[in-house]
Amino acid sequence: MARYCFLGHVDPANLEEYRARHAEVWPELLVALRDADWRNYSLFLRPDGLLIGYAESDDLDAAQRRVAETAVNARWQAEMARLFGTEGAPDEAWEFVPEVFNLEVQLERAGEAVLSVR
């Protein structure tokens, strides 16, 4: 399992609509993401429109290809595209940011218990 961080840009004029839509994502899309191996997927939105994604997957490229093949994802991305400040499908414009630290990985490497023993 690997951890991924990626950035996008929501048009600042559309922040409220973006929040409202993402507070109630279609269950069919949630299931498609889950079955494509998107795990622990969160989105964070800064008031200027910077959108930060975090997800875990064995291979997020492969997971993204699988979800991109679903009809529900095509419908969702088409509805979301106009909320973004970028061209094309929002999920094809992610900027990935490399990981430089993970607590649990380094605890394991150091021979320490990953969970607190307090």
Added chain:
Amino acid sequence: MARYCFLGHVDPANLEEYRARHAEVWPELLVALRDADWRNYSLFLRPDGLLIGYAESDDLDAAQRRVAETAVNARWQAEMARLFGTEGAPDEAWEFVPEVFNLEVQLERAGEAVLSVR
């Protein structure tokens, strides 16, 4: 448990040193973070110095107060401070970004299994 995203700014002149130091964080600090209830804590670094943190905790404010009380954190922050583009202790200058979506939370709410049943 809640999920948190926060931003900082590493001085672009110090990216290599920042990466090298965070590839081998002191085990004593790893344990202090774990015992303060920092969980699944990752850092991601963009080539322009934008630093993105992700962590899980029951209460990250409380977790941060606990780790800030440790001598090892004070030593670490003092060594890291000059790598950042901001004044003061880096861990006191985080900009938190609100979560707008989590896959598992919405799967549960929709009555769907959180793990794939494929």
